[in-house]
Amino acid sequence: MLRLFKLFVLLAVLLGGGAAWWVHQPLPMKAEMVDLSVEPGTSVPGIAQAVSDAGVQVDPSLLYWWFRLSGEARQIKAGSYELERGITPRSLLRKLVRGDEALRAVTLVEGWNFIQFRAALLKAEHLKPDTEGLSAGSIMSSLGRPGVHPEGRFFPDSYTYAKGSSDLAVLKRAMRAMDKKLEAAWSQRLPDTPLKTPEQALILASIVEKETGRASDRAMIAGVFVNRLRIGMMLQTDPTVIYGLGATFDGNLRRRHLQTDTPWNTYTRTGLPPTPIAMPGKMALLAAVQPAPTSALYFVSRGDGTSEFSASLEEHNRAVNKYQRGQ
Template sequence: MRRFFTLIVVLAALAGGGAVWWLNQGLAVSADTVDLSVEPGTSVRGVAQAVSDAGVQVSPSLLYWWFRLSGDARQIKAGSYEIERGINPRSLLRKLVRGEEALRAVTLVEGWNFVQVRAALSKAEQLKPETQGLTPDLIMTALGKPGVHPEGRFFPDTYTYAKGSSDLAVLKRAMRTMDKRLEAAWSQRSPDTPLTSPEQALILASIVEKETGRGSDRAMIAGVFANRLRIGMMLQTDPTVIYGLGESFDGNLRRRDLQTDTPWNTYTRAGLPPTPIAMPGKAALLAAVQPAPTKALYFVARGDGTSQFSASLDEHNRAVNKYQRGQ
């Protein structure tokens, strides 16, 4: 009986011009914006109550009946929303039906390692730190890839997320994106590639990403490494050595570091390292599987972001003297 009486009152209040006035009347809010969280499975009445509890000064019963009478109540979507001061009931319902969540963004940069990824996620605004305190192994287990090394497994991009989302959810999206990007790149591999698996392509792409100073050189750098892999020549790439040194690297790579054996030291071990060393972007992935046709076996930085490529050691030594030693 009470609900029936309420319905009659609401119908009367929303009839004719009164309805138009109320539906377009700005609602008072306890702050410039308030956060509204609509959990999956919340009833229409629960949504109306949540709006009121969030700090919007409106009758939950009146709002509930507006939702019901609009015909769109079943279209309200779960999510995290920001409700601005002065929003009217019509705009509020439209926001909830469209699922216009309050989104934040975090950017994962090409060439970052997993430590840097975790640091960025820990600083991301209103991102729930589900992975805090977890080891990399436990994180990969939570992501459904137990025993897989996390390095290079996440695609560098800008990811948007709703307030209150978890860092694990962002990592899962980045991981799935990398899986798709790697699969797409591998399907476009050159027929004469020395690589035998997508895994090897990911590892080489990560090296290319770290070695490239200018994007136009990526394919040539990949070509040098492909040539070395074909003839069994050491890759001898500094970024892998630095990665293997870990936290002990102080920013200055010394001769003794090149001689310090780690699984990632490509001066002491032949072939590709056991894992990627960073996150490669799309261009590096494609360069790894489609290297430039070249006879070059060496390259050295010119100092302007580009590289000088050489086919012989003598030619390379002359380039080193010119660009590195100023001779």
């Protein structure tokens, strides 16, 4: 009976003029900022109690009735929130109704491989490391792609997430984003492309991404590789060799590495490697399916981020002497 009387008094206060004053007053807090987690399916009384438990010094019953009488209690969204000192009952409710969660971001950089992306996820602030300790195969199974190699399957971009979110959720968003970008690029492929599947386009795009020092060269570099694929010429691209070496690569590519056969060594095997070697961005995907029309079969770095393209081995050797050997 005493609790019912207390609630009756609280209701009377809120229905009276006191409500207009109280809802605009800062709520006492135990710290400058507290974290509030509202789980899906939490009742309105449970949400009020969670606010109090988080460190906001307010009677949960009073807060509950404010939520109820506002007419917006059912619009409160689950999520992770940061409540800062000075927040009022009114601004608190507005934050919860808007779903104004505390967001962080993790960035997947164009040209990164899957190992680098996983390292970034592990370092990401307030991101739950559910994939920590899992093999790449287990992660892909968790994402609904059992047996699929993870390399190149995630689109490089910045992904926001709520505090306490799972890294698997970020990976799933990045995977779906790559699915859409690859599908869009494949639909724009040139009719005479030697690429037979979107998978091949993804593999070539990853090589273009790793070989490109300047964005303006992407289409020309793709053109060189497409020309080589058409005539059955080895791609002979160093990034694939490096990828095949894996953790054994010490940063110094030697002649013996070029002669060491792996599934990704394009100096010992013709055609595309079996998987992508990195995460290509949108422009690399488009370059792979829309390469520049060129007769070039070779290119070499000029040392300033750009490349010199040649149609013959003789021209290429002169370019190598000029830009690589200073002759």
